[in-house]
Amino acid sequence: MTAENGPRRNDGQAAAAGPASSRVAGWPGANGQGTRQNSVPALAVTDASIAFGPLRAVDRMSFQLDPGGMLGLIGPNGAGKTTMFNLIAGSLKPDSGTIAIGGVPVQSEAASRRISRGLARTFQIPRPFAGMTVLENMLTAPQGQTGERLLGNLVRLKDVRRQERAAVERAEELLEFLQLSRLAGEEARVLSGGQRKLLELGRAMMAEPQIILLDEPAAGVNPSLLDFIIDRIAAINARGITVLLIEHNMDMIKRLCGRVLVMASGRLLAEGAPQDVSRDPAVIEAYLGGAPA
Numbered sequence: 001m002t003a004e005n006g007p008r009r010n011d012g013q014a015a016a017a018g019p020a021s022s023r024v025a026g027w028p029g030a031n032g033q034g035t036r037q038n039s040v041p042a043l044a045v046t047d048a049s050i051a052f053g054p055l056r057a058v059d060r061m062s063f064q065l066d067p068g069g070m071l072g073l074i075g076p077n078g079a080g081k082t083t084m085f086n087l088i089a090g091s092l093k094p095d096s097g098t099i100a101i102g103g104v105p106v107q108s109e110a111a112s113r114r115i116s117r118g119l120a121r122t123f124q125i126p127r128p129f130a131g132m133t134v135l136e137n138m139l140t141a142p143q144g145q146t147g148e149r150l151l152g153n154l155v156r157l158k159d160v161r162r163q164e165r166a167a168v169e170r171a172e173e174l175l176e177f178l179q180l181s182r183l184a185g186e187e188a189r190v191l192s193g194g195q196r197k198l199l200e201l202g203r204a205m206m207a208e209p210q211i212i213l214l215d216e217p218a219a220g221v222n223p224s225l226l227d228f229i230i231d232r233i234a235a236i237n238a239r240g241i242t243v244l245l246i247e248h249n250m251d252m253i254k255r256l257c258g259r260v261l262v263m264a265s266g267r268l269l270a271e272g273a274p275q276d277v278s279r280d281p282a283v284i285e286a287y288l289g290g291a292p293a
């Protein structure tokens with residue numbers, strides 16, 4: 001563990017990153033963005049729904065996540081967790097309801113616009129470009145404000161070059177942070193499952209996000225890498241980045257999150273401390289009645 005007291009549990013409510021928790025070894029350079037100390041939620045989902053034919057994949061979901069918070073999202077397979085991420089990130093549009101980032105409704109905005117608002121996500125199944133190097137994979141990741149600026153008409157070559165250099169530097173710092181530096185020049189096809197998850201995390205961090213959505217970052221990861229992934233997520237959150245974490249690994253959820261949402265059949269079934277919701281009969285029933293977790 002690199003954080004002084006190991007990963008700190010975060011209740012998903014408070015703006016938690018204090019000066020001590022910011023001193024995390026291996027963090028790739030401060031970007032000057034501290035935790036925002038205001039009452040506007042980093043993310044607010046209100047009555048969001050989407051159906052695929054008769055299937056209500058997300059059914060009137062509402063929750064909020066404060067700046068700097070870390071919130072778990074659990075539930076049996078098919079509960080609608082990834083679909084919820086797709087609604088937040090903009091790869092799907094809700095049939096009804098709103099999604100607000102920093103108080104701004106974004107449910108009609110393109111995914112790329114949401115990235116420029118500071119939202120990043122990882123995918124449940126990482127699909128790196130197998131024939132490209134690890135570093136090249138980092139450089140093809142969506143980039144937040146940089147990409148936005150590049151859309152301007154009067155972009156000077158000098159500025160483009162400066163941004164490219166900055167992107168390479170950021171990618172190298174992140175690979176160091178994720179202990180992937182020695183693989184930077186290797187094709188992504190050589191990576192293990194856990195290393196792919198780390199690369200996926202690095203690609204999301206390239207956008208310098210304020211909010212990061214992590215879809216099962218520990219799925220299929222070798223136990224030897226699990227502690228490291230938990231530690232890196234804690235370090236990212238300790239920098240003030242708001243985290244929403246989908247994960248089946250309850251040990252990981254308990255170590256990282258003070259608060260967790262439970263989804264089942266598209267709905268919010270329960271919400272609370274991980275140790276409490278895991279004893280909730282309705283939650284146990286949902287897991288037993290649904291597909292195995």
Ligand SMILES: Nc1ncnc2c1ncn2[C@@H]1O[C@H](COP(=O)(O)OP(=O)(O)O)[C@@H](O)[C@H]1O
Nearest residue numbers: 052055057075076077078079080081082083084
């Ligand atoms: N694009 C889609 N079209 C049709 N059905 C979908 C689509 N995406 C997800 N589903 C269905 O919605 C339900 C929720 O899926 P998902 O959000 O992936 O669940 P989870 O991530 O909780 O395992 C599942 O029944 C799934 O088959």
Ligand SMILES: [Mg+2]
Nearest residue numbers: 081082083124
């Ligand atoms: Mg899923």
